[in-house]
Amino acid sequence: MEAIKSFINTISYPQFSFTLSVVLFVAALKTKKLWTRTGGWIMLVLVTLFFAVGSLDENFRSVVAKPDNVPIVMMIYLAGFFWWLSMYKAIKNDEATESGAPTFEKSESEDKVFTWPDLVFSELICMVVLTAGLVVWSILLKAPLEEPANLSVAPNPSKAPWYFLGLQEMLVYFDPWMAGVVLPGLIVVGLMAIPYIDTNPKGNGYYTFKERKTEIVLFLFGYLVLWVQMIVIGTFLRGPNWNLFGPFEFWDINKVVPLVNVDLSEIIWIKMLGVGLPSHWLLRESFGILLLIGYFIVLPVAMAKMKYFKRFYDQMGSARYYTGVLLFLTMMLLPIKMFARWMFNLKYIVHIQEFFLNI
């Protein structure tokens, strides 16, 4: 048991768990058997088993059973369940269309029923069930109330509300102006842009995976792998000093983690070229700036010429294509920076402390 726990603790470190989740995400979308009733039950049992057996451990319990963390356990279940449900329905519809039959929604959408009583009563039942659930939840679990506010005693760790912990987790890899302002802003802009970028007329009003693979994979990657997973890491695995702790690890305030991160400029000028850092920032950061220009300007243009992406360019037109690709590349900046951190201890690609411009 201890060996399993310490194994889970070790693979909880994002260099392993994040990589693993990306691999599993791709594998899951390719495994049709997962999105059947049997597959759903197996996943449900496995996750429940993990939480049930894990709860026997004191450290695990102390984090998961914190009143404000209970909704996140709920979210893991709900997001997982609805991911399964949508894929289950999508694959059934895809199989139906393949054999020439109409989708499930199509077969029923011609049929109209009276709102009273069918819809009105389902709503009533939903409201009663929700109310009962909320009342039971409220009786069983007290809302947290800690000591009175004291601005001179900072708790360690100090955490934002749970739904912003994905952003706080991004602070490990980015400066506040990116993690707290620019990237969240672009998430909102990106979400709003979706209907105007996506020109695929198929899959409007019914579940399907085959007919809009690219859109679904991109959205699920951003929503589940990045947003939900970063919240889970930030809530369950970040302890004192924002150090990472496995789910069965004691939150030791004295845990020492060496700070070995270096900037790209230091890697190139000092380690590779063996000369000191140039004094002017423009020369010092020239490699990082060139890298970013390459990433955000040269790469989208080059991609448009590649066979795989060219069909998107032709289909969407240049304005939609470039907006979409720039938003996509910005999203991918996060995993790229994460992997760069784990592989090269990279701190900043561009580090212009002179005007707080660090990327």
Place this chain on the structure above:
Amino acid sequence: MQQLKDLQKAIVKSQIWKSIFRVGIPTDNRKRALAMLGNVVLHLHPIKVKKSGLRMSYTWCMGGTAFFLFLVETITGLLLMFYYRPTVEYAYFDMVDLREVAAFGIMRELHRWAAHAMVIAVWLHMFRVFMTGSYKPPREFNWNVGVILLVLTLLLSFTGYLLPWDQLAVWAITVGSNMARATPLIGAEGPGAAFLTLGGQKLIHIGSDARFGLIAGRTIGGGTLIRFYVLHCLGIPFVAACLMAVHFWRVRRDGGISGPV
């Protein structure tokens, strides 16, 4: 039993009852339609809906859940406002009283858990709308209204997080609002802010930047509390309610619940 039935009959047939519920319990299709048209709450719905749009496995009931939780928040929040005073002196102790003294001492719990549930419900609603492609024409604009409502939901929850005025509250808001310090151009430590000078004087400093505007001071304090309280109880709910009206209206105008065309 018979007497009860007679009583029910007497009530339903009385002038008072009839003046309120014109149609009564619908028994035929004409009355089913009239029941929906004659009631201000029910008329949010069309008279008939697609059978596919009725399925819980299609809608996940998450949009309705989010709206219902908003109503729960409104009601429990209103009751909490009777007790809670948004000042540094009283806020925390009103929380203690709400727990220890007030009748129906689960209002704060209901309010907090429904708030967390609402955040999750709104995310899942977005998830469903994406997976069914329901943002596609003609529903692009309504998706955008929805995204704004999602942001407002987070802001509602965030502003409410400060109100208990305990360690959890102030430090969560401290961590959150510190981000504003790094806003490009208008945050004291944001990129580009150093360039904004007038006659050698810095325009953006910790006493004038985005964070200062957000928390009404250099640190979290009484000013922040009242600011967040007003935003939480009045400002954001008002904007959200207006946008919800637009959201629901557009669901109807864009052809009702989505379905294959």
